[in-house]
Amino acid sequence: MKAWLAILARDLRLARRVGAGAELGLVFFLILVSLLPFAIGADQRFISRIAPAFLWLSALLATLLGLDRLLQADEEEGVLDQFLLAGAPLEWLLLAKALAHWLVTGLPLSLVAPLLGLMLAIEPQAMIPLALSLLVGTPALTLIGLIGAALTVSLKRGGLLLSVLVLPLTVPTLIFGATLVKEAALGRAFTTPLMLLGGMTLLMLVIAPVSAAAALRHARQ
């Protein structure tokens, strides 16, 4: 547990000091949202209709941002070797890394999403559900990304490959997340997509650390 907290604290500190952390991801998110009206015109009603889908897509892309460096820097500096030598299970330690990544990408994203939703003229009653859907769904995205990061850790330019591997697996999360917001905007109940979204996150919580750890172990045999 001590090692786990140490890794979490270290990653958060790194994110803060190196500056590639929360703020930059948010700026990226903001830029994507402000590019949308330039691309499709200033028709408020139309923007309002596609906003849930677009916000979820943007969240997906923003989550992808730091993923290729999630494990790579540790691999280069030999930290991952230390993880493997440490007594604690690798799965558990990777979970700390994933949590740190989510705390600097997914969490701030979820919190500012209602504000951006306002800019995209989302229905007022969908604001809280939007934040909720991202809060519940983005951990799944980070965890799927963890698998991709572990698979591409030894590659010099794994960023693009990582996206190609990870994005198809995010389809269910995207569907449930965007549907939740759409349902909420129409004033309908959104318990079903919320539960499915939570289910995705829980499932990935089980699968991702195990597969990522397996990938890292197999990579050095």
Add this chain to the structure above:
Amino acid sequence: MNESRPTSWLQLANPAVFNRWADRLLWPLVIATTGLFAYGLYGTFFVSPADYQQGDTVRIMYIHVPAAWLALFVYAGMVLSALGTLVFRHPMADVAQKAAAPLGAAFTLVCLITGSIWGKPTWGTWWQWDARMTSVLVLLLIYLGIMALWRAVDDPLRAARAVAILTLVGAVNLPIIKFSVDWWYTLHQPASVFRLDGPTIHPSMLKPLMIMALGYLTLYLSLLLVRMKTELTLRRIDRLQRLAAEIPGERA
């Protein structure tokens, strides 16, 4: 496995033994493929009746449906290979995996393209964001990801293990993707536009379909064997070149 059998599956780990077996199997498979396709295509174009609604376009089914089956079958085989790589460390498993991936992608692509050609006259559109088409498209993307990972990692053994893990993760995800896409589709459009399942299929259509499916299967197996043999040869060349490079004063 029965140890008393002359060639157990573990002995196939020896490339020479594998090659001998592959050579023995290859020609019968090629002949079977040719025969089945000849008979199946004859059945497709001349024997099976035209659909009372779709006319002759229904004949695309005999190309399209077996391709879809194979697309899934190949992935299932790759999952077994992935287990063979990770659990049993069977050297032939990752060769099979590597050989299968592009074939699976090709069958998936054939399924999508013929589906698109079929869709134009029957539904009036080349592409529809229909649940089945969308999930097959995602399957293709996963195949492409697996192929990309194979190419990205230099060392074949490490690549094999990484791809095996990706294949297993994909296998867990595929049913969820299928389910979520079905759910997404039914939520957005009521299933009234077109009926994919249609009436239960008549025996006069079922027989050519099954023969074509068998033809696809033997085609897949023959191509798989050829590709596995090629991969073995490539690895052998690579090894020999490395050996030659290590000997000072000699060049490969």
